[in-house]
Amino acid sequence: MRKSILKEEDPGIDLTSFIDVVFILLVFVMLAVSFRKEIRSIPLELPKVGQGEDPKGERVEFALLPDGTYRIGEEKIQKAVLEEKLRQGLVREKEVRFFADKTANYEEIVKLLDLLSRGGASSLELAVQGQK
Numbered sequence: 001m002r003k004s005i006l007k008e009e010d011p012g013i014d015l016t017s018f019i020d021v022v023f024i025l026l027v028f029v030m031l032a033v034s035f036r037k038e039i040r041s042i043p044l045e046l047p048k049v050g051q052g053e054d055p056k057g058e059r060v061e062f063a064l065l066p067d068g069t070y071r072i073g074e075e076k077i078q079k080a081v082l083e084e085k086l087r088q089g090l091v092r093e094k095e096v097r098f099f100a101d102k103t104a105n106y107e108e109i110v111k112l113l114d115l116l117s118r119g120g121a122s123s124l125e126l127a128v129q130g131q132k
Helices: 016-034 079-087 106-118
Strands: 059-064 070-072 075-077 095-100 123-127
Touching (some): 095 106, 106 123
Parallel strands (some): 059 095, 095 123
Antiparallel strands (some): 059 070, 070 075
16 A cells, blocks of 8 residues: 655635734724814914003903903993994904903803904903902
């Protein structure tokens, strides 16, 4: 009887499944990164304490009150009236000083600053009252 010796081939490691999983993870990461929400911001340069300057032109003072209403000078008004006055050019080419209470809604502050900016104010000051 004759013995035949067959060469056994080394099957190796099949990487097909591994490569499939890597491509699926790659697609998932690419989609997750593309849906990331962008943050929008308003460029704002805040002065250091004690750098206040005297106004050079006409100044209008605004305040956001804790109850959600607004004050222009000594006049207390609602938001719709304020928006109409800004459209009519209340702050155009004027310096604006803005006061807000520490309990004021941050979203309302940003909205008012945006309205003032679009209203054509020549400069905008964020003011705080000194501690008593």
